Amino acid sequence: MEKKSYLHEFSKGIVKENPVLCLILGTCPTLAVTTSAVNAIGMGIAATAVLVCSNAVISALRRFIPDKVRIPAFITIIAGFVTVVQMVVRAFSPALNDALGIYLPLIVVNCIILGRAEMYASKHPVLPSILDGLGMGVGFTAALLLMGIIRELLGSGSVFGIELLPVKILIFILPPGGFFVFGMLILIANRLNARAGKRVKSSPCDGCLMSEKCSQRSCEEVSGNVD
Amino acid sequence: MLIKTLVSVFLAAILTENYVLAKFLGICPFLGVSKKLDSAVGMSVAVTVVMVLATAVTYPIYMYLLVPYGMDYLQTILFILVIAGLVQLVEIVLRKYIPSLYRSLGIYLPLITTNCAVLGVTMLVLQKVDSTTLYHYTYLHALVNAFGAGIGFLVAMVMFAGVRGRLEKADVPASLKGLPITLVAASLVSLSFLGFAGLVDHLIPLS
Numbered sequence: 001m002e003k004k005s006y007l008h009e010f011s012k013g014i015v016k017e018n019p020v021l022c023l024i025l026g027t028c029p030t031l032a033v034t035t036s037a038v039n040a041i042g043m044g045i046a047a048t049a050v051l052v053c054s055n056a057v058i059s060a061l062r063r064f065i066p067d068k069v070r071i072p073a074f075i076t077i078i079a080g081f082v083t084v085v086q087m088v089v090r091a092f093s094p095a096l097n098d099a100l101g102i103y104l105p106l107i108v109v110n111c112i113i114l115g116r117a118e119m120y121a122s123k124h125p126v127l128p129s130i131l132d133g134l135g136m137g138v139g140f141t142a143a144l145l146l147m148g149i150i151r152e153l154l155g156s157g158s159v160f161g162i163e164l165l166p167v168k169i170l171i172f173i174l175p176p177g178g179f180f181v182f183g184m185l186i187l188i189a190n191r192l193n194a195r196a197g198k199r200v201k202s203s204p205c206d207g208c209l210m211s212e213k214c215s216q217r218s219c220e221e222v223s224g225n226v227d
Numbered sequence: 228m229l230i231k232t233l234v235s236v237f238l239a240a241i242l243t244e245n246y247v248l249a250k251f252l253g254i255c256p257f258l259g260v261s262k263k264l265d266s267a268v269g270m271s272v273a274v275t276v277v278m279v280l281a282t283a284v285t286y287p288i289y290m291y292l293l294v295p296y297g298m299d300y301l302q303t304i305l306f307i308l309v310i311a312g313l314v315q316l317v318e319i320v321l322r323k324y325i326p327s328l329y330r331s332l333g334i335y336l337p338l339i340t341t342n343c344a345v346l347g348v349t350m351l352v353l354q355k356v357d358s359t360t361l362y363h364y365t366y367l368h369a370l371v372n373a374f375g376a377g378i379g380f381l382v383a384m385v386m387f388a389g390v391r392g393r394l395e396k397a398d399v400p401a402s403l404k405g406l407p408i409t410l411v412a413a414s415l416v417s418l419s420f421l422g423f424a425g426l427v428d429h430l431i432p433l434s
Binding site for chain 1: 301354
């Protein structure tokens with residue numbers, strides 16, 4: 001029983017509650033760094049490292065952080081780990097550091113990490129929180145990798161730098177291609193979810209941490225009108 | 228000459244380096260709050276105000292405190308805390324002194340702390356290099372760039388609100404409804420902004 005639930009904590013983030021394709025969180029890095037498969041993996045691993053560490057620490061401190069200041073406390077913890085990851089990447093892989101650029105420090109404001117801290121780590125013990133972070137991180141990396149492979153294959157005719165296609169449709173590695181491929185992937189995810197009989201995710205606000213604060217206004221209007 | 232560079236910095240921030248459509252910063256509000264024109268404008272105005280204020284505070288902190296003492300690795304952690312504090316402060320001041328403005332903008336303020344466009348502007352502005360002096364942006368340039376980034380956000384939001392208004396009435400295939408068609412529309416809007424590439428350099432020759 002114990003073992004099965006631990007496995008579930010880990011595996012739910014990969015397919016069923018994939019943070020990118022099902023919960024629609026962390027869209028900015030998903031669109032920005034997936035111009036090549038290597039960048040996508042680098043971003044995924046960096047974010048996973050931050051997610052696992054911050055989940056562990058927040059879960060360990062969950063009884064000591066007062067409820068009123070929990071968001072600033074979470075952000076400070078996350079920012080600390082992002083700084084560590086930034087220094088590690090700069091030291092060991094300067095090329096990746098250049099490729100990810102501004103998006104590496106911007107892991108701080110990635111909704112997935114703050115969202116998991118708020119929704120999971122602040123309410124559960126340390127070990128399940130670590131597994132949850134790991135699963136979500138792997139799911140994030142997998143989605144990013146999928147986007148990266150599609151965009152690199154179509155945009156530069158290669159995957160991981162290995163030439164595969166003679167044609168290069170440049171638009172796929174430019175910003176419009178990012179929006180388009182992401183839209184198509186969500187379309188497929190929605191189709192699969194609908195076939196499995198699940199509610200189709202319709203609004204980016206549903207997974208938003210702040211949705212409770214704005215739900216009376218803008219987000220309701222968005223999610224209310226789509227169906 | 229100074230005016231000329233400032234105008235070019237401002238236009239570049241709006242058109243060629245649009246934070247939403249070219250740099251993918253602030254996608255969540257772009258997709259979430261662009262349904263109605265008035266909420267799109269309200270959100271963008273709040274973002275612009277916070278962007279300019281945040282840059283006004285973080286630029287001197289970085290240049291005159293972190294760099295001289297070799298603590299620039301603290302940039303990420305310090306900037307996010309400054310922005311979070313600033314947003315709270317703006318909220319309190321607005322509620323106390325200008326309640327009418329608070330009622331229209333206040334609801335967007337809590338969303339802005341974790342908006343990556345704001346943190347992105349404060350960080351990118353420090354990496355930018357002025358093309359005439361080949362030196363870091365001055366304080367004035369940084370502020371103009373932040374203001375331009377905010378206006379660029381406004382332009383993208385307003386344009387996209389118009390596009391989505393049209394989508395409402397369109398007959399869209401069932402599985403494309405909702406987010407997928409919104410993203411395809413965003414792709415086309417972003418495609419149109421690619422057309423501005425090189426425009427600013429030709430419009431305002433600096434040499």
